[in-house]
Amino acid sequence: MNLALLFDEDFVASDRVVLRGRRLEHIRSVLGASTGDQLPVGRVNGLIGLGEVIKLADSEAELVVVLDQQPPPPLPLTLILAMPRPKMFRRILQTSATLGIKDIWLINSYKVEKSFWQTPWLSDQNLRENLTLGLEQAKDTIMPSVYIRKLFKPFVEDELPALLNGKEALVAHPGTATPCPTHLNKPTALCIGPEGGFTPYEVGKLEEAGCQSVHLGRRILRVETAVPVLVSRLFDACL
DSSP, rough: OOSSSEEEEGGEEEEEEEEEEHHHHHHIISSSSOOOOEEEEEEESSSSEEEEEEEOOOOOOEEEEEEEEOOOOOSSSSEEEEEEOOOHHHHHHHHHHHHHHOEEEEEEOTTTTTGGGGGGGGSSHHHHHHHHHHHHTTTOOOOOOOEEEOOOOEEEIIIHHHEEEEEESEOHHHHHEEEEEEEESSSSSEOOOOOOOOOOOHHHHHHHTTTTEEOSSOOOOOOHHHHHHHHHHHHGOOO
């Protein structure tokens, strides 16, 4: 935790917060903080700054906070991701938040198993928890939005064209002729398939909606690897 992310419910006054649970344990056990120490803090969807520990007990920590700095700028990226395997999903969420992605769409695909949609990691509480971990790592405060679409064709035909409007639209697809571009640094939509990739039919529908198929070379990457590799290739801010 490089920054303690503060939620509205943490505030007991305009400049004071009380932290419990995971963040308290981190302050006590990992940071080894004491009364009087200052820690990086940030308010969700707001400013970042410093918090001074004025009380540290077994059950809670109280901090006086001064929030006076802007968070890092977000990436101009819409990430459209076939629902990953649950065991890697939480890591992908955290990585996406750390990289500055604020617009995440989880979609269905032929190779996405129905059971993936039953994972408890899709609950609002677990989504917030994992996105929070990613933001804290990056010293960011702007909470990403996550949208869930369990039907591929209606999403691609009815919603995706408008979502792609004004953006460079790409679908990562091994075997295509066009390499993934670099240094785009402009509004972009990136579609990444499941393990095994999108089917030819799905790639065709994505291309009909306005996406261009691109590749990363001959090596086939896991989704959790492909996300940071593609994002760092597209945006200088990740270098």
